[in-house]
Amino acid sequence: MKIKGEMLKVPIGHEIYKYLAEVLSQYCKEPECSKLFIVEGTKEKPRIGIRYPGKKLHERKLKRINKNSVLWANLLDFLVVPFKNGIEQTASLFNYRNLLVDFETHKKHNDLFWEMILELYEKNTITKMPPKLDGVESRLFLEMLKWMWIQEDLNYKLSHSDVESKIKYALENKSGSATSRGAGRAKFFAALFLVRDNHFNSALATKIVLS
Template sequence: MPKIVELKIQDNKRIYQELTQNLSPYKGESPGSVLFIVEGTKRKPVIGIRYPGKKLRKRTLKVERANSALWANLYDFEVVPYKNGKELSTQNFTFGELMRDFQENKSNNKKFWAMLEGLYNDNTITKRPPKLPGIDPLLYLLVLKWIWIQEDFNYRFNWQEVESPVRYVLETRTGSRTSKGAGRAKFFAALILLKHYFSFALVKKIIPLY
């Protein structure tokens, strides 16, 4: 059983900084051994993040210096959705499944799109979303919020930008650097194409999503 920690973000404008402070002490634990409940409570969880993630690893350096980055992808985590307090399969919330659900059930709703734009720009959900078929709209937005945060950690921000207490780099297993990437923008661009009448199959060809 993972250790369960209820984590309440105090200042949404500093969400990345608060996460680095809370996650970094557990960097040396076994993958997925700590579950932070970031939406809801321990008794009624809505979204959890399982840490450390599979991409996090200790780097092997030929020479270690005082300013060496000994870790790679330090804030990788897995987003875990819940319904009625029970964990749902993450396979139902892959980028592919989220894209398909958006196209089939949500792409024509103006209010939902406005909420997606707000979420993309500042990680906030300020209203109750409209009732729509498919994946519950609020759960959809909350899952996407934390997937986007995870994408930003893995492909966009460096350790200084998120004020990490531990220096790290973003890189693949072969050592290629991945910082300054698109982060959340890649998936949001796919949603824009879906909204403007491109098919799911065609969007996957235009913007391959991992």
């Protein structure tokens, strides 16, 4: 069964950011999460999709507007959605807290899986066959993490100039404070590291790093 969404030809590695800036921004005025793009798998057998525009994207409320005004905030925000047997699943099941618990319970002792996390963190790539482990299926875990990390970088770290966006935008939190040059993916990676090396359990690592 084909999914009613557009299949993106996502480039490898860090070129992803520029590609997303070009593809997504043209739909910034569409209703929230109305556009579905398949980013892992195929239209017949999708594994990961992203829904755009995300809920953090909004037009900024400015007192005065001129030619240099930045009219948008969080322009490239999106929702990462997993698929199972061609059916879109609830994204909240794969939040950082749940992934960290799954990593602690089923995956932290597997050296190959950790090597793949390191590669993913550094290069945005998954080039090896994931090991078969209990809990969340290993490839699904890694691909969800890949796109959640990309989203984190776009929302909290990379500016519009970093991704060569044709539309200028600011990175802001709910109160309107700037979030650019933040930690991005590094926060959850730090939590994984602390749990893997037995410095903290997942509950405490969540409180320290992710709260």
